[in-house]
Amino acid sequence: AQKITQTQPGMFVQEKEAVTLDCTYDTSDQSYGLFWYKQPSSGEMIFLIYQGSYDEQNATEGRYSLNFQKARKSANLVISASQLGDSAMYFCAMREGPGTNFGNEKLTFGTGTRLTIIP
């Protein structure tokens, strides 16, 4: 079974609109973390935002926010007021288990969503 599922292979969004990128996850651990990365066409992976399983508030970083619904096991990325520079691949990733054991630093990635912002 997929641990991280991103069901949108590609999305086209008008500039200045908000966009939601979907991510669902599967884990039996109570402690875990969820990450979103952006990969522009140049190839580097850029860390955007993090949500811990015990965090009570949804994470926000500038124009990025995470819509975390624990019961549904979803961690959707919301980008407000999209810009042309937001065009990129976006990956959702999960770290499972408490952060005290070796091996818990591993991340499992989804297959990604290619976002294209239209002027």
Place this chain on the structure above:
Amino acid sequence: DVKVTQSSRYLVKRTGEKVFLECVQDMDHENMFWYRQDPGLGLRLIYFSYDVKMKEKGDIPEGYSVSREKKERFSLILESASTNQTSMYLCASSPDILGRGNQPQHFGDGTRLSIL
């Protein structure tokens, strides 16, 4: 800023060659990782290391080995390159979590490897 440097952006090798991909990080991170990225498959973990001379298999270790002789350097080795190893390879590093679960992995720019 954390800097993860991969030795080559593009590399072309022949089938059967032994291929070395090098990765260096400058932030004294304990953990280092090698992924391969293929269209429609996302990033898949090949090997990772949480200390010098330590290594752990990831999800797709077959056909690969790694070496970590110094803390800052993590090498990926294709013992006998095959065409199905043509891919984008990404190196990453991170500090020990130790209760700080929000520590992200920091990535290099990637090496696009073609095996002919």
